[in-house]
Amino acid sequence: MTPYPSDAVGVSRVAGRIDSVFLFIVVIALIFFFLTQGTLIWFAWRYRRRKGNEGESTPYITGNRLLETLWVVIPSALVLAIFAYGWIVFRDIRTAPAGAADINVVARQWLYEFRYSDGRSSINEVRVPLGKPVRFVLTSSDVLHGFYLPAFRIKQDIVPGRYTDLWVQPEKAGSFDIYCTQYCGTGHSTMRAKMIVMDAADYRRWVAGERKPDLAPPWMKGKGLVERYGCLGCHGVDGVDRIGPTFKGLYGRKVEMSDGSALIADESYFRESILDPTAKVVKGFDPVMPTYKGTLKEDEIAEIIAWLKTVK
Amino acid sequence: MADGISGASGTGRGYLAETGLRSWAFSLDHKRIGVMYLYTTMFFFLVGGLFAELLRLKLMTPGPGFVSDKTYNVFFTLHGALMIFLFIIPAIPSALGNFFIPMMVGAHDVAFPRLNLAGYWIFLAGIVVVIASLVRPMDTGWTFYTPYSAKSGAAVTLLSFGLFLVGMSSILTGLNFIITIHTQRAPGMTWSRMPLFIWGMYATSVIQVLATPVIGMTFILLAAERLFGVGFFDPAKGGDPLLFQHFFWFYSHPVVYVMILPAMGIISEIIPVFSRKPIFGYKAIAYSSMAIALAGFLVWGHHMFVSGMSSVAAVIFSLLTFSVAVPTGVKVFNWIATLYRGSISFESPMLYALMFIFLFIIGGLTGPFLGSLGTNVQLHDTYFVVAHFHYTMMGGTVMGWLAGLHYWFPKMTGRMLSEKLARRAAVLILIGFNVTFFTMFILGYKGMPRRWAEYPVQYQTMHIIATVGSWVLAAGIIVMVWNFTRSLYRGEAAPGNPWGALTLEWQTASPPPVENFEVIPTVTEWPYSFGRKGAGDA
Ligand code: HEM
Ligand SMILES: [Cu+2]
Numbered sequence: 001m002t003p004y005p006s007d008a009v010g011v012s013r014v015a016g017r018i019d020s021v022f023l024f025i026v027v028i029a030l031i032f033f034f035l036t037q038g039t040l041i042w043f044a045w046r047y048r049r050r051k052g053n054e055g056e057s058t059p060y061i062t063g064n065r066l067l068e069t070l071w072v073v074i075p076s077a078l079v080l081a082i083f084a085y086g087w088i089v090f091r092d093i094r095t096a097p098a099g100a101a102d103i104n105v106v107a108r109q110w111l112y113e114f115r116y117s118d119g120r121s122s123i124n125e126v127r128v129p130l131g132k133p134v135r136f137v138l139t140s141s142d143v144l145h146g147f148y149l150p151a152f153r154i155k156q157d158i159v160p161g162r163y164t165d166l167w168v169q170p171e172k173a174g175s176f177d178i179y180c181t182q183y184c185g186t187g188h189s190t191m192r193a194k195m196i197v198m199d200a201a202d203y204r205r206w207v208a209g210e211r212k213p214d215l216a217p218p219w220m221k222g223k224g225l226v227e228r229y230g231c232l233g234c235h236g237v238d239g240v241d242r243i244g245p246t247f248k249g250l251y252g253r254k255v256e257m258s259d260g261s262a263l264i265a266d267e268s269y270f271r272e273s274i275l276d277p278t279a280k281v282v283k284g285f286d287p288v289m290p291t292y293k294g295t296l297k298e299d300e301i302a303e304i305i306a307w308l309k310t311v312k
Numbered sequence: 313m314a315d316g317i318s319g320a321s322g323t324g325r326g327y328l329a330e331t332g333l334r335s336w337a338f339s340l341d342h343k344r345i346g347v348m349y350l351y352t353t354m355f356f357f358l359v360g361g362l363f364a365e366l367l368r369l370k371l372m373t374p375g376p377g378f379v380s381d382k383t384y385n386v387f388f389t390l391h392g393a394l395m396i397f398l399f400i401i402p403a404i405p406s407a408l409g410n411f412f413i414p415m416m417v418g419a420h421d422v423a424f425p426r427l428n429l430a431g432y433w434i435f436l437a438g439i440v441v442v443i444a445s446l447v448r449p450m451d452t453g454w455t456f457y458t459p460y461s462a463k464s465g466a467a468v469t470l471l472s473f474g475l476f477l478v479g480m481s482s483i484l485t486g487l488n489f490i491i492t493i494h495t496q497r498a499p500g501m502t503w504s505r506m507p508l509f510i511w512g513m514y515a516t517s518v519i520q521v522l523a524t525p526v527i528g529m530t531f532i533l534l535a536a537e538r539l540f541g542v543g544f545f546d547p548a549k550g551g552d553p554l555l556f557q558h559f560f561w562f563y564s565h566p567v568v569y570v571m572i573l574p575a576m577g578i579i580s581e582i583i584p585v586f587s588r589k590p591i592f593g594y595k596a597i598a599y600s601s602m603a604i605a606l607a608g609f610l611v612w613g614h615h616m617f618v619s620g621m622s623s624v625a626a627v628i629f630s631l632l633t634f635s636v637a638v639p640t641g642v643k644v645f646n647w648i649a650t651l652y653r654g655s656i657s658f659e660s661p662m663l664y665a666l667m668f669i670f671l672f673i674i675g676g677l678t679g680p681f682l683g684s685l686g687t688n689v690q691l692h693d694t695y696f697v698v699a700h701f702h703y704t705m706m707g708g709t710v711m712g713w714l715a716g717l718h719y720w721f722p723k724m725t726g727r728m729l730s731e732k733l734a735r736r737a738a739v740l741i742l743i744g745f746n747v748t749f750f751t752m753f754i755l756g757y758k759g760m761p762r763r764w765a766e767y768p769v770q771y772q773t774m775h776i777i778a779t780v781g782s783w784v785l786a787a788g789i790i791v792m793v794w795n796f797t798r799s800l801y802r803g804e805a806a807p808g809n810p811w812g813a814l815t816l817e818w819q820t821a822s823p824p825p826v827e828n829f830e831v832i833p834t835v836t837e838w839p840y841s842f843g844r845k846g847a848g849d850a
Pocket of ligand 2: 144145146180181182183184188191
């Protein structure tokens with residue numbers, strides 16, 4: 001089953017809200033369409049030059065203050081309304097609800113690799129439970145790619161060297177297309193995947209059937225790496241700051257920087273701190289952390305981040 | 313306008329008298345340079361169109377087709393790059409602008425005729441380099457996004473060098489126009505008596521001069537990355553692929569106004585002439601051109617809402633984008649209001665002008681879907697975008713260009729076009745265009761991504777409809793080109809001022825003499841004094 005987006009009413013709350021914005025703009029656009037095209041065609045017909053009236057002179061009208069003011073003010077108000085509505089919904093699209101389950105996605109020419117938090121991975125097919133928020137943490141190992149779920153009306157570019165993300169909370173079981181929307185070379189158009197939404201019981205059964213005993217989840221590998229690379233010499237996990245800030249409860253927390261700015265600690269921030277530690281220095285600390293660029297592989301960074309997220 | 317300089321009849325060969333290759337290649341006459349630009353850009357319009365037809369042909373089938381996916385990617389890259397850089401950016405400014413700016417301001421030539429010729433030769437050199445790059449044809453899309461363009465095995469460096477030269481020619485032309493408009497206006501032609509085409513070209517030239525250097529620099533950075541491995545855009549070397557997109561759109565967004573403002577200028581000339589009415593809201597049209605030109609520099613980020621750019625930036629760019637929508641709408645209202653109580657005749661220039669308004673309204677009204685953040689996330693990089701920009705670029709700019717060609721053909725060649733053929737072509741183009749591109753709004757809404765060689769089968773019906781539409785469109789273009797070609801030799805002789813227009817280029821012979829005007833005219837009025845003053849003003 002590959003539903004058209006418009007056939008897929010009710011796939012998610014966000015999709016419904018995007019549809020409302022769409023409809024809102026359609027109504028305004030149609031009113032203007034009929035108003036302008038109607039007047040255009042009506043005037044062109046009504047004031048056509050006819051045989052016998054060629055010589056008739058036309059009035060010398062060069063403008064009309066009131067009319068011109070009106071057609072600046074009214075459209076301005078309407079576009080502001082469209083902007084505001086679009087913005088409000090955009091916040092919904094961008095902000096994943098707390099407790100969303102993360103699935104890492106690594107895109108490359110020309111496939112998607114999905115990595116679940118328990119160590120399973122799959123190519124071009126991802127399974128998610130119905131009704132639960134899922135967040136895709138996206139990165140690429142070569143060029144730009146796209147991650148587009150047409151039925152859910154959302155998309156996000158995938159950028160090498162950084163994390164972007166996208167979340168869904170599917171309200172309908174079924175199989176949904178994922179398309180690459182950012183041109184990535186010869187196989188661009190065949191770079192497609194499926195998101196299979198399963199109801200809770202099916203999903204649990206499937207997870208149980210898939211899990212292999214020897215599968216180590218990424219966070220566990222991350223833990224080993226953190227020990228091996230000496231991170232814990234400076235960073236504690238007990239809530240006490242040492243040479244570096246403690247890792248405890250760091251993920252998702254607001255962090256103040258020495259330059260006065262502040263940010264929420266997320267995957268991109270972790271990644272930057274590991275690869276380019278002096279780019280953002282936490283308030284109260286010295287820029288002494290070494291870079292791990294070239295030392296850690298892309299997968300290892302992802303594993304360390306997976307572990308960092310578990311240090312609650 | 314000023315009496316005593318009413319149109320001479322078109323008996324002589326005027327500026328066309330001299331023949332032979334040298335008389336063209338080394339001519340300093342802005343009219344001849346304009347004509348050379350016209351032929352060159354029209355050639356690339358046709359070649360770009362040929363690639364478009366090939367793309368549409370491939371898309372008849374969802375799976376692998378008569379060309380490989382790789383070849384398809386080369387085709388859409390060439391289609392886009394040729395149409396944008398070698399056709400639509402130079403088409404109106406360099407060709408019609410060169411020919412008519414000096415004539416419309418009442419001058420013998422542009423301010424710097426030698427620079428003007430140099431501009432054309434640089435343009436040609438750029439084209440030669442672009443053609444040379446076909447040895448390893450580009451498949452990056454006309455947007456050159458890194459890291460793909462930095463890694464691609466295609467001749468990206470060569471192509472971007474070619475486009476660098478083309479951009480240089482564009483800067484020189486823009487500079488020449490700005491100075492011409494400032495210094496060469498006939499006595500009495502104040503800024504508020506300037507034809508609106510000149511206002512449009514002035515705004516355009518400002519953008520060309522300010523924005524084009526940025527894309528030039530971007531190409532240099534890209535070349536440095538490819539040749540010397542400097543990692544400006546390479547994350548592995550501390551670079552940022554999004555930086556390229558910012559640079560690229562900092563140029564390429566303002567440039568969409570380079571494409572549309574001259575066309576809007578042409579429409580503002582044609583509507584009053586064929587309605588026999590003064591243009592409605594002259595100041596609003598003139599100033600909105602400038603407003604659009606300047607505000608257009610602040611909205612580039614709306615191409616990047618889902619690129620990974622910060623959400624705060626996205627919100628600001630969305631708001632700024634909507635601020636450009638309003639002055640654009642104002643122009644459309646003004647054109648429609650000009651028709652009110654006019655005496656409207658429907659010769660071919662007016663037909664294309666009305667088609668412009670009709671199609672541009674659709675292009676304009678679909679803009680808010682993309683400017684609004686909520687819906688942008690759904691529609692970005694789908695066929696909805698393809699439809700939107702074809703409605704504005706082809707429905708807008710190309711229709712404006714065609715309106716201008718039909719309007720000025722008698723002036724440039726001294727011959728009239730066949731109205732019958734022109735009408736037939738217009739009908740075919742109007743139908744073909746809408747069948748081809750309206751379908752794409754639906755395709756995009758249904759989720760079809762752009763730049764796809766293959767696609768899921770549920771989109772096929774729509775694709776077939778679009779392809780059939782493209783054949784009708786092509787038929788219209790062929791009829792039109794045939795009309796141009798035959799009228800060039802067999803059209804009836806054109807009088808000096810066949811449409812009864814009041815701008816200066818019509819107050820001299822068709823084709824004009826080498827020096828344009830025997831005596832530089834003195835301007836006493838604006839060029840829109842149609843109708844009877846005080847006669848039943850509304
Ligand atoms: C692979 C091992 C390491 C990992 C995964 C790691 C990760 C991080 C992260 C995520 C931050 C941001 C913390 C926050 O915002 O509170 C950070 C900051 C910091 N780290 Fe590390 N770190 C590692 C090794 C080290 C080492 C060995 C040192 C000591 C020389 C160190 C010193 C610091 C300091 C001083 C900061 C605060 C300033 C800044 O944000 O750059 N780190 N590190
Ligand atoms: Cu891709």
